[in-house]
Amino acid sequence: MTDTQVQRGRATEQAIREAALSCFSERGYHGASIRFIADRAGTSLSNVYNYVASKDELLAQLLRRASEAQYAQVLEALDGAGEDPAERLRAAVEAYARYVIEHRDELVLSNTEFRYLSRPHRTEVVELRDRMQRLVDDLIEDGVRRGAFATPYPADVSRSLLTMVSNITAWFQPEGALSATEVARRHAGFALALVEAG
Amino acid sequence: MTDTQVQRGRATEQAIREAALSCFSERGYHGASIRFIADRAGTSLSNVYNYVASKDELLAQLLRRASEAQYAQVLEALDGAGEDPAERLRAAVEAYARYVIEHRDELVLSNTEFRYLSRPHRTEVVELRDRMQRLVDDLIEDGVRRGAFATPYPADVSRSLLTMVSNITAWFQPEGALSATEVARRHAGFALALVEAG
Amino acid sequence: MTDTQVQRGRATEQAIREAALSCFSERGYHGASIRFIADRAGTSLSNVYNYVASKDELLAQLLRRASEAQYAQVLEALDGAGEDPAERLRAAVEAYARYVIEHRDELVLSNTEFRYLSRPHRTEVVELRDRMQRLVDDLIEDGVRRGAFATPYPADVSRSLLTMVSNITAWFQPEGALSATEVARRHAGFALALVEAG
Amino acid sequence: MTDTQVQRGRATEQAIREAALSCFSERGYHGASIRFIADRAGTSLSNVYNYVASKDELLAQLLRRASEAQYAQVLEALDGAGEDPAERLRAAVEAYARYVIEHRDELVLSNTEFRYLSRPHRTEVVELRDRMQRLVDDLIEDGVRRGAFATPYPADVSRSLLTMVSNITAWFQPEGALSATEVARRHAGFALALVEAG
DNA sequence: TATGAATGAGGATTCATTCAT
DNA sequence: CATGAATGAATCCTCATTCAT
Numbered sequence: 001m002t003d004t005q006v007q008r009g010r011a012t013e014q015a016i017r018e019a020a021l022s023c024f025s026e027r028g029y030h031g032a033s034i035r036f037i038a039d040r041a042g043t044s045l046s047n048v049y050n051y052v053a054s055k056d057e058l059l060a061q062l063l064r065r066a067s068e069a070q071y072a073q074v075l076e077a078l079d080g081a082g083e084d085p086a087e088r089l090r091a092a093v094e095a096y097a098r099y100v101i102e103h104r105d106e107l108v109l110s111n112t113e114f115r116y117l118s119r120p121h122r123t124e125v126v127e128l129r130d131r132m133q134r135l136v137d138d139l140i141e142d143g144v145r146r147g148a149f150a151t152p153y154p155a156d157v158s159r160s161l162l163t164m165v166s167n168i169t170a171w172f173q174p175e176g177a178l179s180a181t182e183v184a185r186r187h188a189g190f191a192l193a194l195v196e197a198g
Numbered sequence: 199m200t201d202t203q204v205q206r207g208r209a210t211e212q213a214i215r216e217a218a219l220s221c222f223s224e225r226g227y228h229g230a231s232i233r234f235i236a237d238r239a240g241t242s243l244s245n246v247y248n249y250v251a252s253k254d255e256l257l258a259q260l261l262r263r264a265s266e267a268q269y270a271q272v273l274e275a276l277d278g279a280g281e282d283p284a285e286r287l288r289a290a291v292e293a294y295a296r297y298v299i300e301h302r303d304e305l306v307l308s309n310t311e312f313r314y315l316s317r318p319h320r321t322e323v324v325e326l327r328d329r330m331q332r333l334v335d336d337l338i339e340d341g342v343r344r345g346a347f348a349t350p351y352p353a354d355v356s357r358s359l360l361t362m363v364s365n366i367t368a369w370f371q372p373e374g375a376l377s378a379t380e381v382a383r384r385h386a387g388f389a390l391a392l393v394e395a396g
Numbered sequence: 397m398t399d400t401q402v403q404r405g406r407a408t409e410q411a412i413r414e415a416a417l418s419c420f421s422e423r424g425y426h427g428a429s430i431r432f433i434a435d436r437a438g439t440s441l442s443n444v445y446n447y448v449a450s451k452d453e454l455l456a457q458l459l460r461r462a463s464e465a466q467y468a469q470v471l472e473a474l475d476g477a478g479e480d481p482a483e484r485l486r487a488a489v490e491a492y493a494r495y496v497i498e499h500r501d502e503l504v505l506s507n508t509e510f511r512y513l514s515r516p517h518r519t520e521v522v523e524l525r526d527r528m529q530r531l532v533d534d535l536i537e538d539g540v541r542r543g544a545f546a547t548p549y550p551a552d553v554s555r556s557l558l559t560m561v562s563n564i565t566a567w568f569q570p571e572g573a574l575s576a577t578e579v580a581r582r583h584a585g586f587a588l589a590l591v592e593a594g
Numbered sequence: 595m596t597d598t599q600v601q602r603g604r605a606t607e608q609a610i611r612e613a614a615l616s617c618f619s620e621r622g623y624h625g626a627s628i629r630f631i632a633d634r635a636g637t638s639l640s641n642v643y644n645y646v647a648s649k650d651e652l653l654a655q656l657l658r659r660a661s662e663a664q665y666a667q668v669l670e671a672l673d674g675a676g677e678d679p680a681e682r683l684r685a686a687v688e689a690y691a692r693y694v695i696e697h698r699d700e701l702v703l704s705n706t707e708f709r710y711l712s713r714p715h716r717t718e719v720v721e722l723r724d725r726m727q728r729l730v731d732d733l734i735e736d737g738v739r740r741g742a743f744a745t746p747y748p749a750d751v752s753r754s755l756l757t758m759v760s761n762i763t764a765w766f767q768p769e770g771a772l773s774a775t776e777v778a779r780r781h782a783g784f785a786l787a788l789v790e791a792g
Numbered sequence: 793t794a795t796g797a798a799t800g801a802g803g804a805t806t807c808a809t810t811c812a813t
Numbered sequence: 814c815a816t817g818a819a820t821g822a823a824t825c826c827t828c829a830t831t832c833a834t
Contacts, residue, residue: 030228112310163365193391426624508706559761589787
């Protein structure tokens with residue numbers, strides 16, 4: 001019953017998820033207690049368990065969603081990019097870099113907390129990640145095949161590239177000298193350098 | 199206190215430090231209890247406190263030592279490198295990459311657990327890291343000044359480079375297809391690509 | 397409030413009571429949560445409280461009903477039994493044994509969970525039990541008075557008898573070698589042996 | 595080190611076990627919290643876990659010990675009994691009844707809490723119980739074979755007998771009219787009646 | 793040097809119960 | 814009649830740490 005009740009529930013759920021994201025990011029999975037998350041979400045400790053099966057499950061959900069959003073973002077960027085391999089790689093890297101910068105907490109989780117997932121959830125999230133890695137692999141291999149990229153190590157470049165971009169979170173300061181756009185642009189440049197584009 | 203007692207103490211201390219390193223790396227700072235570390239070190243829980251002031255202090259020590267060893271390794275490699283900027287950069291990156299690969303646990307700590315340090319220890323370790331970053335900064339700026347490197351963004355390249363190499367830990371498999379040497383060599387190549395060497 | 401609503405309510409109430417009975421029997425009073433009972437009853441947790449004042453009250457109701465049904469069953473059997481003391485005792489024991497076997501969960505509750513009742517409910521249920529005990533006491537004393545039973549300890553026999561029969565629940569297996577009827581018959585025989593019938 | 599320290603530990607362990615026994619008996623396994631047990635044992639909640647792996651393990655230990663002690667008691671009584679089947683049965687029942695009366699809490703546990711054991715522990719305790727049951731089975735079968743007992747249902751009598759005696763805990767009052775010795779004697783008499791001794 | 797005993801705070805999770813709708 | 818949201822107290826258990834010996 002009661003539409004407003006349901007809405008309230010949705011709001012609480014959202015608040016919990018957001019609180020969990022920021023808490024896990026700030027203090028790490030083990031360092032962030034459910035009580036702390038509940039406090040930040042503005043609800044009681046026990047009410048959290050009306051929305052979340054377990055702490056592990058909570059982390060898994062956040063990571064699943066994060067991986068999917070990252071992938072979607074890059075895919076969308078590629079949609080609007082032309083045929084040229086360099087152009088496509090640039091578009092993908094810029095999109096990903098921007099996503100990384102705009103979703104700092106999500107990426108801190110993806111980069112550092114993912115290993116605390118329990119076995120079944122871990123393999124699931126690993127698969128989602130692999131999908132993204134393969135996307136970039138394909139981009140680079142395609143460029144190599146067409147003669148646009150000269151790198152002899154497309155797979156290694158692909159991996160290093162993704163690592164490098166996801167770790168922008170480790171140092172980027174929103175109030176720093178570089179804007180998100182500029183950082184993205186430069187990393188796209190690094191990508192082209194790494195693949196030894198024309 | 200006899201001599202053998204002292205020796206035994208040294209061995210215990212070493213065992214504790216090694217156990218802590220691997221435990222923190224495997225399960226994270228908050229996920230690894232002192233009891234677990236003691237077990238792995240083959241000593242009693244309370245004996246750990248004869249060698250370590252606190253868990254926080256233990257992490258700090260490990261991170262300090264790790265940072266210093268990394269720096270020393272690179273410095274030594276540069277000692278034997280000539281004058282040529284490209285040669286020097288290559289030497290530094292290869293040395294660092296090899297260190298990263300050979301000291302996996304240390305780097306997992308440096309990359310992911312360092313944020314759990316308490317304030318005073320954190321600033322100290324940050325300084326040690328900065329020293330390393332500056333070393334690479336200088337290497338690249340020097341190359342640029344001498345016309346050996348063409349990158350317009352030496353500082354960004356330097357940072358990305360270090361990130362990329364330290365994160366080799368995230369995917370490198372000792373039993374994988376690539377040897378440590380080969381990985382180091384390729385990353386040196388990536389470095390030269392990034393700085394747009396001659 | 398329509399008629400069908402009322403019917404629905406009755407069905408829910410019944411479902412809750414049955415679910416509670418089986419849950420308490422399986423997992424014990426403290427081991428069975430209201431949520432678990434609600435789930436098994438196919439309703440929501442909060443709806444349980446539309447039918448039940450508290451968990452304690454729920455247990456009390458179940459135990460009250462169980463005691464009354466047991467008593468009624470034995471009384472009814474005695475109604476159809478003749479005058480002969482041995483015959484009457486046999487009828488009572490067989491009826492009770494059959495009831496025990498056919499209402500396993502009820503008897504597990506009576507035997508083991510009754511002590512978790514809060515004070516006021518406990519005394520009430522104790523009184524109901526005593527009524528049953530007195531019924532058997534009377535049966536035996538009557539037999540002794542009439543010279544049909546020779547036991548010098550009618551009260552002790554009575555108590556042991558009831559204990560023995562109620563605890564059939566502890567071992568009886570519906571799919572086992574012995575049928576309910578046979579078990580009842582044998583226990584009636586044990587009863588006659590205990591009272592030292594003719 | 596330190597003999598007195600070890601002694602203190604032993605005392606604590608003993609206190610915990612005794613407290614657990616009485617708490618479980620009074621309030622049931624689920625109704626007795628570890629905190630409550632710790633309080634009664636005069637130690638801290640957390641210290642309990644220096645002596646006990648888990649609540650489940652604690653219950654298992656108590657039940658194991660109880661089963662073994664019961665068995666030993668009966669065995670010892672049989673040692674001093676002669677050859678005569680009736681004499682032997684009487685000795686066994688009296689010994690067991692006395693044990694039951696003198697170890698009320700243990701038997702409450704055996705009778706009612708044993709079902710809360712986790713699977714592996716349960717099967718283990720069941721085996722110990724079965725040993726006792728078989729002991730009595732043998733006693734009765736032997737009597738039947740030798741023509742001392744006339745019961746046509748030795749196995750059923752054996753089971754009912756044990757049930758009856760273990761459930762003395764359910765009603766026996768130390769300050770009541772009957773002494774332990776008298777209760778034991780009467781139950782031995784019931785046993786002989788049940789087996790239809792000469 | 794080394795250890796077992798001990799503890800208070802806090803971990804994740806579940807509880808019975810209430811309330812607004 | 815029925816439900817989802819909410820809560821405070823309690824659950825078992827682990828934590829980092831101290832202390833006496």
